[in-house]
Amino acid sequence: MSLSDLDQSRYPQLSAPPRLLLGPGPSLVDPRVLQVMATPLVGHLDPFFLELMDRTQSLLRQVFQTENQITIPVSGTGSAAMEAAVANMVEPGTPVLVCINGYFGGRIAEMASRYGGEVQTINRPWGEIFTPEEVKQALGERQAKVVAIVQAETSTGALQPIDEIARIVHEQGGILIVDAVTSLGGVPLKVDEMDIDVCYSGSQKCLSCPPGISPITLGPRAVEVLDQRETKVANWYLDLSMVRAYWGSERTYHHTAPISMVYGLYEALRIVFEEGLENRWARHRRNAGLLWDGLEEIGLELHVPLDYRLPSLTTVRVPDGVDEMAIRQGLLQDYNIEISGGLGELKGKVWRVGLMGFSSRRENVRLLLSALAELLG
């Protein structure tokens, strides 16, 4: 091993291919956000940065549609925000109900069990949604202090209605965690109106910021759970009782914030509100509609019924006899377009097409449809 000169042939200058990102995330990042990522740093306790933290939190509250004080970006990718939700709400012995109809519901259950939760699950086939009655019945059989459900299942493309389920969970005294990784900023989500207790998301989906920072918000019931824990949060880095002191008025040092990522998130949120949140939801729905119609026109079948189909992520059934991987490779190699395959139950059976944030554009839909039609011959 040498301490000396860099071997430029083995470690060439970074030269990324110009991908059109139409997979389950990351989405394309607005050039304005990319530009901001290159801003020289300030210290993480610099007065300028502290003010930026306040502004970012305020914009996050608006995008979540909440007045929750604890509304912050977690210093990690979406799974870190998921783990922050679970780690702060679950302690050993906490009865937890997780609704699993896709990959990410399963991940929540796995995490809750690692934190010592007494985890019960209810299950639906991947691509379907839960009825309020199913949740009610499960809670009737065993009460749960924490209930978790995914609003926008990135693995299936199903959009889960939340309102009625929140009411049921609260009636029996529980709190509701909602995964909004693939909905925040692209699909209607109103944390206060829907009465969600803990909601988290990622940056690299409908917000179109690079991955590495992930919004979370805690409502009053969740803060009460946090305050009344009998044990310390088992996860130090994601301990919101400490993280909130850094993002709150105390400014107590906890860990160094990922400064460039906060820059990027701030700019991404500014862009959201320049467009307007409702306009943005409408754009996602409109472009998804174009995609759905176009896919059906070229003879493809959509995995999720229109009633609860997610605008930001579409699952397309792979026709019999088609090599799903070959089509994806063709899109990538011939057109620089990324779409994704299925996960878990849907592996090999569907493609996943994301139209999120900056990627959700009429021209992208048209190009993808045209390329797909050609490759499917």
Added chain:
Amino acid sequence: MSLSDLDQSRYPQLSAPPRLLLGPGPSLVDPRVLQVMATPLVGHLDPFFLELMDRTQSLLRQVFQTENQITIPVSGTGSAAMEAAVANMVEPGTPVLVCINGYFGGRIAEMASRYGGEVQTINRPWGEIFTPEEVKQALGERQAKVVAIVQAETSTGALQPIDEIARIVHEQGGILIVDAVTSLGGVPLKVDEMDIDVCYSGSQKCLSCPPGISPITLGPRAVEVLDQRETKVANWYLDLSMVRAYWGSERTYHHTAPISMVYGLYEALRIVFEEGLENRWARHRRNAGLLWDGLEEIGLELHVPLDYRLPSLTTVRVPDGVDEMAIRQGLLQDYNIEISGGLGELKGKVWRVGLMGFSSRRENVRLLLSALAELLG
């Protein structure tokens, strides 16, 4: 709460002040790294990105001076890498010895206790180091499976020799975790030669990459501990038994990597080896020497004796009668220079001056000394 237009006066375009970062981190980022942070994204399973991951890991091995297979960047800031080290090595009942001579030793102990470790600590005043005999004695009184020590205490500016301690820990069958957050890339660190089992760092110190991604490496003894755990790693996001499958040849999806941060880290590592690792250590030592001499010339006293003084982070005693905060504010307001105050035992007693990575430059030393001399009158 409005869903409509952005209030540009409340949320102005990002316009960061041009700070000279001479605190405990982040350090200044090389403009080449900043530029790379603005590279458009590819997917986290894109062939281009997978190749970049391999190259980044290979450069990380070189900067750690190790051949350890598991050498990866953790998707979070330095404390996440610390927690990854602890969470993967400690399970309920694991006897742990933590050497505390500053803030970050204390943090390791706190984390180890959250993961159920039976934590014993030995303590030295902040700014001092441990002798091998002290570690030997502690292990003689109670064996420990895991011993943790900080090579470069960011809170005190002390540089802890490691070699002899590693030998003692291994003699009694333990593994050694070393915190190299403020040394990697700036201060001699040779993981294999020093026989360190787990070593982690941050990106925003001597590597001069923005914070948000943090190198860690696990040697054979540590991998054995990981493989022979009786319980799952209590932290899902940082579970290296899963993360290594994503960074290894399996490429199993675990969580979305912070793509832009990997871009930045790759470029930062290229820059390290363009300079040469030993040249870089020498530059850090040389500029630190200039600083130390200059500080003593203007009558200031250094907190740590020369014998074990850390080149990357210097603690300067605040003279009697001087308002330490006022001096820092003067530096920031009049000169856009960031230095930092003390933490914990040293709060109000020292300033902390970092000369790390791109910040470690002769001109920065000269400017700081000149500004300090003026402000101290």
